[in-house]
Amino acid sequence: xxxxxxxxxxxxxxxxxxxxxxxxxxxxxxxxxxxxxxxxxxxxxxxxxxxxxxxxxxxxxxxxxxxxxxxxxxxxxxxxxxxxxxxxxxxxxxxxxxxxxxxxxxxxxxxxx
Numbered sequence: 001x002x003x004x005x006x007x008x009x010x011x012x013x014x015x016x017x018x019x020x021x022x023x024x025x026x027x028x029x030x031x032x033x034x035x036x037x038x039x040x041x042x043x044x045x046x047x048x049x050x051x052x053x054x055x056x057x058x059x060x061x062x063x064x065x066x067x068x069x070x071x072x073x074x075x076x077x078x079x080x081x082x083x084x085x086x087x088x089x090x091x092x093x094x095x096x097x098x099x100x101x102x103x104x105x106x107x108x109x110x111x112x113x
Contacts, residue, residue, distance in 0.1 A: 001034045001041070001090070003027055004099050006067060008088035009081060011045060019045045019077050022087060026073055026094065026102070040080045044102070046071040056105035061098065066091035075105045 001007070005027045014020030027034065029042035048069045051058055058072040094102070107113040 001027055001086075002093070003029065003031050003034065004094045004096075005090040006046065006092040006094070007043075007086050007090055009043060009045075009085045010087055011081070011085065018079075019047065019074060023047070024067060024071065024091065025081075025086075028078065028102075028106075038083075040082055041086070042078065042080050044078045044106075045074050047074050048072075056108040059098070059102055059105055061094065064092050073102060075102070075109050078106065078109075 006024050007027065008022055009025040010022045011018070011025075012020045012022075024046040025043035026046065027041060028044050034041070048071055050060065050070060050072055054072070057076050058074055060070065060072055063069050063071070104113070
């Protein structure tokens with residue numbers, strides 16, 4: 001598992017306005033944690049319900065590899081999940097410039113910029 005990879009994860013059960021069901025998630029935590037067998041993973045879910053001009057809350061990526069649809073990465077739904085929630089191998093990966101854009105948006109949403 002690498003930072004910037006996209007996997008499928010079972011986000012059920014959900015509560016309130018959390019994103020649920022089995023869906024793609026972006027692996028967001030550092031590769032240092034990914035490499036040591038850490039039991040949880042910080043992810044950002046993707047949605048095929050596209051909302052235009054929603055930055056910094058959403059970041060659009062085009063379908064690629066085994067990601068079948070254009071999707072929004074839903075920045076304000078960042079969360080930590082148990083690794084047992086991951087249900088697939090990597091289905092796609094983001095480009096470095098996309099991860100840079102997402103880092104900027106996460107910093108804005110979390111009040112770090």
